[in-house]
Structures are given as structure tokens and as C-alpha cells.
Amino acid sequence: GTGRNEGKGWKRFQSYKGEAALPKEAESLRIFVDRKAQTIILPIHGFAVPFHINTIKNVSKNEEGEFTYLRVNFQTPGQLAGKKEDTPFEDPDATFIRSITYRSADGHRFDTLSKQITDLKKEVNKREQQKKEMAD
Amino acid sequence: MTTQFDRIYHGLSPELGKMRIAASGMAWKGEDSDKMVAMSSADIKWAQWLRVARNYQLRVGLKDRSRETFDGFSREDHDKLAQLIKQHFSVTLETKEVSFKGWNWGVTDFQGQDLAFLVSNKTSFELPLSQVANSNIAGRTEVSLEFATPSGSKKSKSAPDEMAEIRFYVPGTVNRDHGSDA
Structure with missing residues (x-):
């Protein structure tokens, strides 16, 4: 890697301390936004996989025929998205998940999810910004 | 003597x-259908216990x-299950740690028929390679896997969300070549 982000010290974050903390809603095998934990839970072949909001870049949605596709884009190195201090470069040789796309026949629900994720992202960004201003 | 666990998914x-x-x-045995999955004692080779979306999963490896x-076991079922499996099949119920x-x-780690994604040495999720419909490599550092989604479009409001595609960014592949070249 470029060592460009070294020393900036991204803050370590974690969704859940252990399996007991996973919310009940994960059982539905559907995407769930856990605002309290600042986490999106994605169902992946029977697993309930949490992704902290800090790992998420944005979401996009498009319709194809009778289905709606929701794409969750993640923060990864090597993107042209400008500087992101909170992008995790702890292990530059790691494999990163760049995006995961879901399909649903219920477009309305994906509208809601898309909004929830975007709002949570904004909220967290705003809080970070405020913290930074306080520190200055 | 038979021990029964209710509300379990296959x-x-x-x-x-x-x-x-x-x-x-x-x-x-299914509650609504006559579907039945039977495993005889002689065929049971290993057993694992792990946290999944629908509570805990019992995973059974067979001779073939x-x-x-x-899925659907509760945390409290663990000790009873471990004891039964040991007693009846001489198999130890192993715990698979999940992140x-x-x-x-x-x-990423190929484990039998699965591609596992590990975070801090613990499983985050597994992708069954049998369900990969298409894969793509872009620019040597991006790998995408597309999954076959069931065509029977269930309009049910409680239908699970279907994962259609996942993309990985693999910055290490150019320098480090561990066996599989993506």
C-alpha cells in the first residue's frame, strides 16, 4: 500500500461485542438497520452479518422489471472517493468487501431501507464533523 | 430413547x-409438508455449532x-445436543467462532464447498460455491460473484432478501500469490 493513511489513526470500531448482542430482527433473513449499534445487518446465506456504518460508503437502488435491487457500497482503499480518515487501512493486504447487492420484489421496503441507511450515514458523519470542530 | 427439538429449520x-x-x-421432519431428512448413526462424521441469523445452527457432516x-436452536440447547451427539454417535460437537x-x-478462505470470509480469524459468513452463477475479475484487484436467485418470484411480504451479487477488492493478489489466482 501507499502508507499515505498511516499515522492518521483511524478509530477502531465494532458493531457487537459478541453473538448475544445480535438483535432479534436478524432472524428474519432480511436487511435490518440497527441504529443503536450504528450497524446494518445483511443476511448472507443464513448468516446475519453486521456491517458498521463506518464501513459503508453509500447505497444505490434501481429497478429492473418486477424487482428492485439495493446495492450497498463499502469503503475500500484504492477508491477515488477523496480522503476518508475513517477508512480502515489497518491491514492493507486484507480482502475488502466492496459491494453487496440484494434483490426484492418489495420495492417499497427497499426505498425505506435505502433512506434509513442514508440517514444513519448522514447522522454519523455530522456527529464526527461536530467532534472535529470541538477538537479544533 | 428419543430426544426432540421443536421449531427447527432445515x-x-x-x-x-x-x-x-x-x-x-x-x-x-417438516411441520407443513411431509419433507423428511434422515441421517443414520453410521453416516454421521462430524458436528458443528455456530451462531447464524436464525439463532444457532447444528451442522452435520456425513460419510458421503x-x-x-x-437452524433455530437456542443457546441453552448446546450442552444437551453435545451430550446426545457424543453419546449416540461418538462425535464431538465443535464450536465454530463467528465474528x-x-x-x-x-x-477469504476456501473451505470445502464454501468460500468463507474471515474477520480476525473468525467466520463472518460463507458463500456456497455451488450457488455462484457467474464470476468476474476486473482490473486484477476486483472479483465479483453473482448468485443464482430463485426465479419463482414470491411476492410475499415476509420473503427473505436475496443476495444477488458480492464484489471483493483484493489488493494483495498481485504481490502475494497463495495458491488460487482468484
């Missing part, structure tokens, strides 16, 4: 069923190298 199916364990083997999964850190970086 595989990823939404159907609930009953799981029975006896000296002769284990069997799951296939495996069956059963809940919420990170999108880790290590």
Missing part, C-alpha cells in the same frame, strides 16, 4: 420442523462428504 427453508435424535440417528444444516465486529475487511 437448510435455508422457511419451514419449521421437529428434530429427533436417537441412538439410530437423527431426523428432521455432504452436510446438512439445521460480529462489523468490519468489511478480512481474509
Whole structure:
């Protein structure tokens, strides 16, 4: 890697301390936004996989025929998205998940999810910004 | 003597069923259908316990190298299950550690028929390679996997969300070549 982000010290974050903390809603095998934990839970072949909001870049949605596709884009190195201090470069040789796309026949629900994720992202960004201003 | 566990799922199916364990083997039977999955004592080679979306999963490895999964066990079922499996099949119920850190970086690892994604040496999720419909490599550092989604479009409001595609960014592949070249 470029060592460009070294020393900036991204803050370590974690969704859940252990399996007991996973919310009940994960059982539905559907995407769930856990605002309290600042986490999106994605169902992946029977697993309930949490992704902290800090790992998420944005979401996009498009319709194809009778289905709606929701794409969750993640923060990864090597993107042209400008500087992101909170992008995790702890292990530059790691494999990163760049995006995961879901399909649903219920477009309305994906509208809601898309909004929830975007709002949570904004909220967290705003809080970070405020913290930074306080520190200055 | 037979021990029964209620409200157990088989595989990823939404159907609930009953799981029975006896000296002769284990069997799951659906509540709504007549579907039945039976494993005889002699065929049971290994057993794993892990946290999944629908509470805990019992994963059973069979002699023909296939495996069956059963979701919906509660944490309290662990000791009883471990004891039954040991007693009847002389198999130790192993715990597979699952990560809940919420990170999108880790290590991919081929484990039998699955591609596992590990975060801090714990499983984050597994992708069954049998369900990969298409894969693509872009620019040597990006790998995408597309999954076959069931065509029977269920309009049910409680239908699970279907993962259609996942993309990985693999910055390490150019320098480090560990066996598989993506």
C-alpha cells in the first residue's frame, strides 16, 4: 500500500461485542438497520452479518422489471472517493468487501431501507464533523 | 430413547420442523409438508455449532462428504445436543467462532464447498460455491460473484432478501500469490 493513511489513526470500531448482542430482527433473513449499534445487518446465506456504518460508503437502488435491487457500497482503499480518515487501512493486504447487492420484489421496503441507511450515514458523519470542530 | 427439538429449520427453508435424535440417528421432519431428512448413526462424521441469523445452527457432516444444516436452536440447547451427539454417535460437537465486529475487511478462505470470509480469524459468513452463477475479475484487484436467485418470484411480504451479487477488492493478489489466482 501507499502508507499515505498511516499515522492518521483511524478509530477502531465494532458493531457487537459478541453473538448475544445480535438483535432479534436478524432472524428474519432480511436487511435490518440497527441504529443503536450504528450497524446494518445483511443476511448472507443464513448468516446475519453486521456491517458498521463506518464501513459503508453509500447505497444505490434501481429497478429492473418486477424487482428492485439495493446495492450497498463499502469503503475500500484504492477508491477515488477523496480522503476518508475513517477508512480502515489497518491491514492493507486484507480482502475488502466492496459491494453487496440484494434483490426484492418489495420495492417499497427497499426505498425505506435505502433512506434509513442514508440517514444513519448522514447522522454519523455530522456527529464526527461536530467532534472535529470541538477538537479544533 | 428419543430426544426432540421443536421449531427447527432445515437448510435455508422457511419451514419449521421437529428434530429427533436417537441412538439410530437423527431426523428432521417438516411441520407443513411431509419433507423428511434422515441421517443414520453410521453416516454421521462430524458436528458443528455456530451462531447464524436464525439463532444457532447444528451442522452435520456425513460419510458421503455432504452436510446438512439445521437452524433455530437456542443457546441453552448446546450442552444437551453435545451430550446426545457424543453419546449416540461418538462425535464431538465443535464450536465454530463467528465474528460480529462489523468490519468489511478480512481474509477469504476456501473451505470445502464454501468460500468463507474471515474477520480476525473468525467466520463472518460463507458463500456456497455451488450457488455462484457467474464470476468476474476486473482490473486484477476486483472479483465479483453473482448468485443464482430463485426465479419463482414470491411476492410475499415476509420473503427473505436475496443476495444477488458480492464484489471483493483484493489488493494483495498481485504481490502475494497463495495458491488460487482468484
